[in-house]
Each structure stands twice: as C-alpha cells, then as structure tokens.
Amino acid sequence: MEKSEFERVIEQLPIGACIINQDMTITFANPTFLGGLTIRQPDLVGQHLLSVFEEQARFLKRKIDSVLILKNPSFSYWQQRPHVFPMRSSRPITGDESQMYQNVQFMPLSNDNAEVTHVSIFVTDVTAEASYFIQQSDLKNVLEEEHQQLKALHQELKVAQKQMLQSEKMASIGQLAAGVAHEINNPIGFVSSNLETLKDYALKLIKTTQTQKKIIVKQAEERFIKLLEDVYERHGVDFIVEDLPELLDESLNGAERVKKIVNSLRDFALNDEEGWAEVDLYAEIESTLVVLKNELNYKVQVEKDLPQEPVFIDGKAGKIRQLLFNVILNSLQAMSSGGTLTIDCKKNGDKITLLIKDTGAGIAESDLERIFDPFFTTKEIGQGTGLGLSEVYTIIEEHEAGIDVLSKEGEGTCFTFVFNTFKAPLN
Ligand SMILES: Nc1ncnc2c1ncn2[C@@H]1O[C@H](COP(=O)(O)OP(=O)(O)OP(=O)(O)O)[C@@H](O)[C@H]1O
Ligand SMILES: [Mg+2]
Missing domain, CATH: 1.10.287 (Helix Hairpins)
Structure with missing residues (x-):
C-alpha cells in the first residue's frame, strides 16, 4: 500500500511521536521515537506504555490521566524532568553524557463526538539548548564566585590602603x-x-x-x-x-x-633612643594620675580595678607614660562637669588588657574614625593640638599592641589597649 504524503511527513518528523489509547496501549510510534530509544523494543505497537517505560510509569500515568480527564494538553519541561523516555541524543552534551534532554507534550486526540479516545505524545530533543543553558549557568556560577572573591579582595585592599595611608601620614607628619x-x-x-x-x-x-x-x-x-x-x-x-x-x-x-x-x-616622632624594658604598668598609671592631679578636680571619681600582683609590659616606659597621659587627660577633659574615670587591668596569658573608661561627653560617630588623625581636635582653638591620640596610635604601632574605642555621645568613652607581657630575654 502506498504511503500517503501525510504518513511520510510523520515518519521524517524530527520529533518522536507516539499514540496510546485509553488503556495506555501503544497504537503508533514514528521512526524518530523508535530510533531514539536506548532500550531494545522490536515492536512497540500493542504494548502497554507503562510496562515498557517502567521507570517513569508513575509520572507518565499522572500526565496521561490528566489529559484524559481534563481534555487539555500537558507538558513536561526538560529542566524539571530531563529524561522522561530513555533516548539517545543525536547531539550529546559531552562524550560521556549521551542521554537526550527532552521536552514532552501530551495532547488529547478526540473522535467526532468530542470524546478523548487517544493521547499523542511528542518528544522534542532539546539537548543542544540544554547543553548551552547548562554551560551558561555553570559559567555564571564560576563568574559569581569569582565576583565574590574579587569583592572580598577589593574590601581587603581598601582596608590595607586605609591602614597604609594612615601609617604613611603618621610617618611623614612625624x-x-x-x-x-x-x-x-x-x-x-x-x-x-x-x-x-x-x-x-x-x-x-x-x-x-x-x-x-x-x-x-x-x-x-x-x-x-x-x-x-x-x-x-x-x-x-x-x-x-x-x-x-x-x-x-x-x-x-x-x-x-x-x-x-x-x-x-x-x-x-618615633624616638628610637629609649630602650625596651619591662614597664611597670601600675607605677606608670600612678605617676600619670599624680601628674594630672591639677586636672583631677573633686567632681571626678577615680575607680581602679587592678590585679594584686604587678604587671609588666614589654615596651618603652616614656612612651607608655605618654600614652596613659594623653588618654587619661582626654577623659578628664571630657568630664569637665564631673564623672567617673575607671581604670581596669586584666592579665590574659601573655596579653595585658587595659581599659580606660570615662562617663564624659563621648565622641560623635562621624568623628570616631578621625580621632587618631594628627591635628584632629574638637576642642577650642588654643585648647587642644589634636596630637594626643595620633601620638597614642604611633605608640601602639611601635609596641605591636592593640587599641579599640567604644563611645557614645552623652554617655562616655572606653579605650581598650592590649599590650604584650614582658618576657625576660633568654641568655
Ligand atoms: N575620652 C574622650 N571623650 C570624648 N572625646 C574624646 C576623648 N578622647 C578623645 N576625644 C576626641 O578626640 C579628639 C582628638 O583627641 P586628641 O587627644 O588627639 O586631641 P585633643 O585632645 O583635641 O588635643 P591635645 O591632646 O593635643 O590636647 C578630641 O578633640 C576629642 O574630640
Ligand atoms: Mg588630647
């Protein structure tokens, strides 16, 4: 029997087509459908769809039932379910991966009485598109990751640059x-x-x-x-x-x-002439308070919480004294109408933490990052040079110590220092 033109078109169609009846028995499969299958099936027609494609039986049954009941087409998109039918692609993604990525359409076929008697299934090979899409999304992930790394690096550079500028500024001003x-x-x-x-x-x-x-x-x-x-x-x-x-x-x-x-x-300016030695921190605190006696008016209370045994810092006594003087003087100046100056010291392994806290005017948030800048002052002309804290900063750097400031306007300020304990040199 001569094939009709229509039949020849169906045979050559680059889309896998297959038709099933209400019992899910396969009544037709075109050569593209048959040829693409990776399972050996000499004759599909007459077989039950769900027993041939057991692995996806549940999914297929759900789809086909919905077409038969709702009489509407249904789709399966490769991104949700890439391999509904075990088929080989003519354009594999990689050498190892030859499975076909497919979009599947389930269409109702009705008779003259508008009853759905069959369901036609069309399988479109979208392996090339999927391959492109997967590559792009892999690339996107790589780029995204690189972007994040660059962002982190940029942040690090910004911090490093700021620190460098700060110490350069200090050095040249020094x-x-x-x-x-x-x-x-x-x-x-x-x-x-x-x-x-x-x-x-x-x-x-x-x-x-x-x-x-x-x-x-x-x-x-x-x-x-x-x-x-x-x-x-x-x-x-x-x-x-x-x-x-x-x-x-x-x-x-x-x-x-x-x-x-x-x-x-x-x-x-860094004075390298003074030698490193063990600096008795309490003695320096005491002598600083004595020197500052004039500033310590009766309205300011001093509270000290220092451990019993003496604490020795690895450093230069003159510099440490200068640091204490500058910081405590600032605190006293910030408490011109009274308050409490608290000096706490704690030993932590080979670190010494010193807290100098006041209940003074506090520092505006916008000023916090500038207080260590040379000549930055909020005091009236003739009152402050703005060099106190920049000097402190230089001393901290020289001593490889740590410094941190917490402040709230109207509440007070707390400077925290972390020094290194003195260790007797090995002979
Ligand atoms: N304990 C503090 N409470 C409130 N503000 C402070 C405190 N310590 C520092 N500041 C702020 O930081 C600024 C800079 O302090 P810094 O000691 O460097 O300079 P100064 O005190 O203004 O001048 P100088 O120390 O040369 O007399 C001060 O002007 C002040 O605004
Ligand atoms: Mg000062």
Whole structure:
C-alpha cells in the first residue's frame, strides 16, 4: 500500500511521536521515537506504555490521566524532568553524557463526538539548548564566585590602603613634626628662661621703686614729692607696676604652652633612643594620675580595678607614660562637669588588657574614625593640638599592641589597649 504524503511527513518528523489509547496501549510510534530509544523494543505497537517505560510509569500515568480527564494538553519541561523516555541524543552534551534532554507534550486526540479516545505524545530533543543553558549557568556560577572573591579582595585592599595611608601620614607628619620641634626647641628655651629672669628683675625693680617712693614721700620736701607724683602720673607707673607681672606671667604661660606643643611634637616622632624594658604598668598609671592631679578636680571619681600582683609590659616606659597621659587627660577633659574615670587591668596569658573608661561627653560617630588623625581636635582653638591620640596610635604601632574605642555621645568613652607581657630575654 502506498504511503500517503501525510504518513511520510510523520515518519521524517524530527520529533518522536507516539499514540496510546485509553488503556495506555501503544497504537503508533514514528521512526524518530523508535530510533531514539536506548532500550531494545522490536515492536512497540500493542504494548502497554507503562510496562515498557517502567521507570517513569508513575509520572507518565499522572500526565496521561490528566489529559484524559481534563481534555487539555500537558507538558513536561526538560529542566524539571530531563529524561522522561530513555533516548539517545543525536547531539550529546559531552562524550560521556549521551542521554537526550527532552521536552514532552501530551495532547488529547478526540473522535467526532468530542470524546478523548487517544493521547499523542511528542518528544522534542532539546539537548543542544540544554547543553548551552547548562554551560551558561555553570559559567555564571564560576563568574559569581569569582565576583565574590574579587569583592572580598577589593574590601581587603581598601582596608590595607586605609591602614597604609594612615601609617604613611603618621610617618611623614612625624618627620615634619620632629624637624619643626627641633628648630623651635632652642629659641623657646631661651625665651622662657629669659622671661623668668625678666620677671625676677621686674619684681625687684618694682620693689625698689616702691621703697624709694615711700622714703621720698616720708622724708623729702613737698615740691620733690609733687615732682615724683607728676612723673608717676605722666608715665602711668602705678598701672605699669600692676600690669608688668601679669604681662610677664601671660608670656611665661604662652612660652610654657609652646614648649608643651614642641614636646608632644617631638614625642610624636618615633624616638628610637629609649630602650625596651619591662614597664611597670601600675607605677606608670600612678605617676600619670599624680601628674594630672591639677586636672583631677573633686567632681571626678577615680575607680581602679587592678590585679594584686604587678604587671609588666614589654615596651618603652616614656612612651607608655605618654600614652596613659594623653588618654587619661582626654577623659578628664571630657568630664569637665564631673564623672567617673575607671581604670581596669586584666592579665590574659601573655596579653595585658587595659581599659580606660570615662562617663564624659563621648565622641560623635562621624568623628570616631578621625580621632587618631594628627591635628584632629574638637576642642577650642588654643585648647587642644589634636596630637594626643595620633601620638597614642604611633605608640601602639611601635609596641605591636592593640587599641579599640567604644563611645557614645552623652554617655562616655572606653579605650581598650592590649599590650604584650614582658618576657625576660633568654641568655
Ligand atoms: N575620652 C574622650 N571623650 C570624648 N572625646 C574624646 C576623648 N578622647 C578623645 N576625644 C576626641 O578626640 C579628639 C582628638 O583627641 P586628641 O587627644 O588627639 O586631641 P585633643 O585632645 O583635641 O588635643 P591635645 O591632646 O593635643 O590636647 C578630641 O578633640 C576629642 O574630640
Ligand atoms: Mg588630647
């Protein structure tokens, strides 16, 4: 019997087609369907679909039942179920993987009375598309992972750059500071010592003129006294006598301030001359508190929680003293209207943790990252140089110690330091 054109098209169709009846008996399968199968089946027609494709029987039954009952087409997409029928692809994904990725359509076939008597099943080979899709999604995962790694690396670099900038800034400012300090040190030294001498001279001269005046007023003729009073008045000597010591005191104070600034500038530059030794931390705390006695007004309470046995830090005593001074002074300045200064110390293996806590003004969040910058200050002009904490930072770096700040505006500030315990050198 000659095949109709229609039948020839069905035979050549690159889509696997098969038809089953209501009992799920296979009534037709085209060559693409048969040829693609990897199981040996000489004749599919007449066999029960679910017994031929046992592995997917449950799935197939569910799909076909739904088509028969609902009379609607149903689909299976390769991403949910890539291999419904055991078939080989003409375009395998890799050498090992030759299974066909397939989209399957289940279509109702109705008779003239609109009753669904058969279901046709179409299997489309989408291995090439699936292969492309899988490759792309693998690639996407790789890229995603690389992207995450790059992001992490970028973050690390940013932190490293910030640290580098900070220490570079410290180093160059340190050099500048040391140079300036060196230049100013000498002149300010003789200015302030000369001022001291001048004050001494001035007081003596004042005393002398006053005595002279007293003698003249007591002993001399009226016209001499008048003459003297004229001279006094013309030159405003009474005012000078009053103002001169004040002027000199102010100048001495100014010179003293300059000296302090020069000293802190000098300390700011690393001083490698001082040797490493065991630094008695409690002794340094005590002497710092003594030095700061003037600042410690009656409104500030000091609470100390220090372990009984002494604690020795591996470091430079002068630097540690400077650190304690700068930090405690800041705390006291932040508590100008009273509060509590707490100093805690704990030993943890070969680490020493020191807490310096105040109930002062606190630090604004936006300022927190700048407090270690040289010259950063929130104090009024003439009150702070802004070098205190940058000096602390340099000292911490030099001592390979740790520093952390917690602060809340209006509540207070807590500085935590972690130092290394002194270990006697091995002989
Ligand atoms: N304990 C603290 N409480 C509140 N603010 C603080 C505290 N410690 C530091 N600060 C803030 O950090 C800034 C910088 O401190 P730093 O010690 O470097 O400089 P300064 O105290 O302003 O000046 P200097 O120490 O040279 O007198 C301060 O101006 C202040 O705003
Ligand atoms: Mg300070």
